[in-house]
Each structure stands twice: as C-alpha cells, then as structure tokens.
Amino acid sequence: MLLYCVRMINLIFIQFILLKSATITVYCLQKQYLKDINSHHMYRIRLRIDSTREDFLEWNKKFDKFLQISFKQPYSFGSPLKYCPEVLVFIIPNRTQISGVLMAQYRDKNKNLDDNFYICFLSVLPEYRKFGLASTLLNAIIQEAYDTDVQKVSLNVNIKNGEALRLYRKCGFLCSKYESNFYPPSQYDESDAYYMTLLTKYIRVPSLVCKTTQALVIPTEMKTASTAVCVKRTVVTINKFH
Numbered sequence: 338m339l340l341y342c343v344r345m346i347n348l349i350f351i352q353f354i355l356l357k358s359a360t361i362t363v364y365c366l367q368k369q370y371l372k373d374i375n376s377h378h379m380y381r382i383r384l385r386i387d388s389t390r391e392d393f394l395e396w397n398k399k400f401d402k403f404l405q406i407s408f409k410q411p412y413s414f415g416s417p418l419k420y421c422p423e424v425l426v427f428i429i430p431n432r433t434q435i436s437g438v439l440m441a442q443y444r445d446k447n448k449n450l451d452d453n454f455y456i457c458f459l460s461v462l463p464e465y466r467k468f469g470l471a472s473t474l475l476n477a478i479i480q481e482a483y484d485t486d487v488q489k490v491s492l493n494v495n496i497k498n499g500e501a502l503r504l505y506r507k508c509g510f511l512c513s514k515y516e517s518n519f520y521p522p523s524q525y526d527e528s529d530a531y532y533m534t535l536l537t538k539y540i541r542v543p544s545l546v547c548k549t550t551q552a553l554v555i556p557t558e559m560k561t562a563s564t565a566v567c568v569k570r571t572v573v574t575i576n577k578f579h
C-alpha cells in the first residue's frame with residue numbers, strides 16, 4: 338500500500354511538472370544585420386522558443402502598431418510575431434522606427450502542407466514607398482527559400498491591391514488560386530484574394546529576382562494556366578424585366 342502511494346505521488350508530481358512546462362512559452366529574439374538600402378538598415382529577426390519573453394512582447398507590439406499604421410487598419414493584428422516568426426525588417430537609421438517589414442511563416446510538408454514560406458505581411462510606411470524596400474525584402478525571402486531548398490514562396494493579396502499585385506508579378510509570382518471572401522471588409526471594398534506562388538525551381542539567378550525578368554524561367558503553360566484559374570468569377574445576373 339505504501340509503495341502504491343509513493344508511486345501515485347510520484348506520478349502526480351511528474352504530471353504537474355509536465356503540465357507546468359507545457360504552459361510556459363518563452364521567447365528569445367535574434368537580431369542579425371543584413372544590409373543597407375537607400376540608407377535604411379535591413380535586419381533579420383528570428384524568434385526562438387527557450388529564453389526570456391520581454392523582447393518578444395516588445396517587438397510584437399512594435400510590429401502590431403506598424404501594421405496598423407501601414408495597412409491603415411484601426412484594429413490590432415493580435416500576435417503577428419507568434420504566427421509569422423520569420424521576419425525581415427527595415428529600420429530607419431538613427432531612429433528606432435520601422436520603415437518596412439516582411440513577416441513570414443515556414444509551412445512544413447510534414448504537417449501535410451506544401452513546403453513553403455508563406456508571407457503573412459509585407460508593408461512599407463507610405464513615406465518610404467517606391468524606394469525599392471519591398472522588392473528588397475521579397476528578394477531576400479525568395480533567395481533564402483532558394484538557398485535552403487524550400488519549394489516555394491506564397492502569399493495572398495487583395496484582388497484590388499494594384500500596387501502590391503504589380504510588385505508580386507514583377508518578382509515572378511503567379512496566381513494559383515482565386516479565394517472568395519478571404520479578407521474582412523477593408524479599404525479596397527473587396528474581400529476576394531489571389532493566392533500567389535513562386536516556385537524556386539524556376540529561379541536561375543536568385544540575386545536578380547524582382548530586378549530583372551531574366552532571373553526566372555517560367556514555362557508559358559504555367560502562365561496560361563494561372564490566368565485561366567484566376568479570372569474573377571463575375572456573376573452575371575440577367576434582369577428578366579428589362
């Protein structure tokens with residue numbers, strides 16, 4: 338009986354430890370300088386689970402605020418860093434202000450998903466647009482996918498977001514799915530999205546992606562198929578009484 342009680346106490350103690358360790362999530366951020374463009378400093382911010390969480394909370398708040406301003410959305414994006422921990426960021430020199438950010442998530446084929454970097458957010462503050470910041474951020478994540486043998490880079494974009502669409506097409510992304518009602522009501526007055534992908538097998542010169550079309554060789558049939566899939570499905574209603 339005594340032995341049984343000791344065993345039970347042991348078991349409860351182990352369960353308590355396991356439960357406690359399962360509920361504690363702590364984070365550590367690595368900040369690595371990459372390069373400068375138009376005097377903005379580019380960094381990679383990497384989230385690691387196993388250290389203190391102050392940095393994480395601070396950066397998460399910064400990114401949330403940045404996204405609200407640059408996307409002109411009044412609501413919070415929640416915990417963007419938690420879901421999209423692959424971050425490339427531009428910071429304005431001599432100030433701590435963020436000028437542009439790309440936040441991505443690695444989607445693992447072991448979890449029944451395609452092996453890819455999914456770009457959750459790409460945004461630049463209005464006053465720093467058209468300096469090539471977004472192209473550089475995109476080029477960097479594409480290059481990383483290429484270097485690490487990740488099959489593709491993917492994203493969703495509002496079908497009315499002309500600026501972003503032009504940029505993604507320039508970088509070689511093709512629409513591979515039309516997704517109705519993807520977004521909540523937004524500034525575009527449109528909730529449908531294109532799901533766009535860039536397969537790394539089409540890359541010839543990674544450093545030149547987003548700079549010249551010769552950096553990629555995409556088969557014509559892929560382009561044709563993409564156009565067919567992504568034509569907006571317009572519902573034509575014929576009014577019988579006119």
Ligand SMILES: CC(C)(COP(=O)(O)OP(=O)(O)OC[C@H]1O[C@@H](n2cnc3c(N)ncnc32)[C@H](O)[C@@H]1OP(=O)(O)O)[C@@H](O)C(=O)NCCC(=O)NCCS
Pocket residue numbers: 407408458459460461462465466467468469470471472473493494495498500501503504507
């Ligand atoms: C879409 C967005 C990210 C583009 O950012 P950006 O930093 O302005 O993008 P880039 O500067 O790399 O490229 C944009 C244009 O500027 C041009 N450009 C780049 N460097 C330039 C320079 N030095 N001088 C003049 N033009 C330049 C590019 O050629 C490109 O022009 P094009 O569209 O005619 O080809 C930005 O408009 C944005 O943040 N929008 C709001 C958020 C958003 O909608 N994000 C996308 C969600 S899916």
